[in-house]
Amino acid sequence: MQQRSIIRLGVPLAVAALALSACGSRSDSATGSSAASTKVAKIGVIAPLSGGLSAMGLGIKNSVDLAIKQANDSGAVAGWKFELYALDDEAKAEVGKNAATKISSDDAVIGVVGTLNSSVAQQTVPVLAAAKIAQVSPANTNPTLTQGADLANKKRPYNNYFRTCTTDAVQGPFAAQYLLGQGIKAVATIHDKKTYGQGLVDAFTAEFTKGGGKVVAAETVGENDKDFATVISKIKPSAPGAIYYGGEYPTAGPLSQQMKAQGLTIPLMGGDGIFDPKFIELAGATATGDMATSVGAPTDSTDAGKKFLTEYKAGGYKEEASAYGGYGYDAAKAIIEAAKSALKDAKDVKSGRDALLTALGKVSFDGVTGKVAFDEYGDTTSKVLTVYKVDGGKWVPAKTDTFK
């Protein structure tokens, strides 16, 4: 229902915006073609370029810029030149939606790399879908974006959305396999009753019991709880080998600390919601041994990744590539790759957009984060995840593997 109202609002908005910008863009392309025979296709970026998450957003923007420069230098698509068109979403859904509306009114945009947050993508995808602009996300992990709200009955909501990172749906099972592999057969689960946390724990429990493990206690905590003594006392007699926590670090950090202060000295494991330095700060010295899964491999762990980081450095960007830079680079390259066939015979960007969506579904190349290719939902076919472990006050990669 909500989705529908967004379309209802988004379509007329997009149409109006296109109509308004029609005259402007015609004169643009006229001057463009008279000056040189190369035509311009813009690649948009929607990411948080300011605020708390800007480190990751700027890493994505710079990486896309690098991919565009390299494509232009090598003349990746004959007769076409790419340009960067980056907008800030401040990690807010509404701001992201406005950015998407602005981008969809530009006839020269062929595709968008972004967003960082799944919540923002939920707003931008429908707006861009109305204009048939591809969106390739380097960082969204919410499964519903590609597989629809009903995960038991998968249905792709928008055919313009793709992502180069894997999703939450495989994080829980991946953690289950890892713990079983470590010989831990009894686990207690705790989650915070939010969509993300409950989803992680449900997926974890299913895989863990299938693999012969036993969930000896299943508890929930309130999102704003700070004192977990009672829950810990309740779990302790069932003697679990580890606790799997579904939720985020503001709750997980104190939980880990209090667990250990109460003599329950077993590791706490969680998803990418606790994979943050702040977790270790809140959990204190006893956090050593706690684990988290996160999507993808550390960029500097592969040869292609190292090459990318060297080139990134040579590009002279002020900010680090950060966790999702490699994925942003691969996302931009996927768009450029698809443009090779889609824009070859197109007279302008707008008429090539349909072909690009089809071509994007078929791309397949070796990127810096692994093989880049999409399944029928637009999810990446490479399901690489990494288990990180707290050691010496830092998250250290413990195991990178492909989820099967």
Place this chain on the structure above:
Amino acid sequence: MDLFFQQLLNGLTLGSLYALIAVGYTVVYGIVQIINFAHGEVFMIGAFGAMATWTVLFQGNTSLWVLPLMIVGAVASSVVVAVLMERIAYRPLRHAPRLAPLITAIGISVFLQEAIRLFYPGAKSALPFPRIDVVTGTALTLGPLTVRRSAIFTIGSLIVCAALLWFFINRTKLGRGMLAVSQDKDTARLMGINVDRIIAVAFGLGAALAGVAGVAQGLQNNNIDFFMGFLAGLKAFTAAVLGGIGNVMGAVLGGLVLGVVEAMAVQFIPGTFGGSPWKDVWAFALLIIVLVFRPQGLLGARVVDRA
């Protein structure tokens, strides 16, 4: 059965915290008949005061002797804030309709939260509370029970504070002045009692206990944030009403009962309505039941003019 005693201990620990804060509500209500809803924030200020003392003077030091100084820092900052609050915000409204100080309290509460959030370094998200030797660290084992070191500190604080409070109210001149003012303000003034000073003392007294509670909570949960006073304040207010608002020992009893009920609800109520997220529901359900049968609270006197 072991679990019953374990959860009883957990509940008493939690309840001790509630009780320490609840005293502040009840003392102020007993004397000026206003509910100081900013009291939860005084508790939060206490925790930040302790942390600031540690950060500025003893950064990196985990010895036990630092703890008393942290408590002094906590009590000093919360008392200063509470007394200033009384002087600036409540005294001008002493004769205003009762709704005015209530709204003011909410305003102060938001003001204090935001002040900490904006101006305390790093307080935009939760901050780790300093670890102190002996009172934090691995739990002690007492037969089948696991006793957290911080729990001993919390329960001990309540015992010491309650004893001092009893002595102060019943055995000192200032304390008896408080009793007199709570019975009849005008007559007390006629007898030569400085009512303004007594009121300031009442605010300060509640704040001192809240400051101690701030340290206890920091040690126990190992992290503090600018919003911690909201729920703690609400629970403590509930405890004060449960025990009979205006009655100091009632606040202590109400706090302990509330804490134990929460712990037991987590352990023994099964199914959909059990577990940690429902503990507050059971705590408030208990409050409603008690108020239906004993509107004056567990230890409250039968007075018409009580909340």
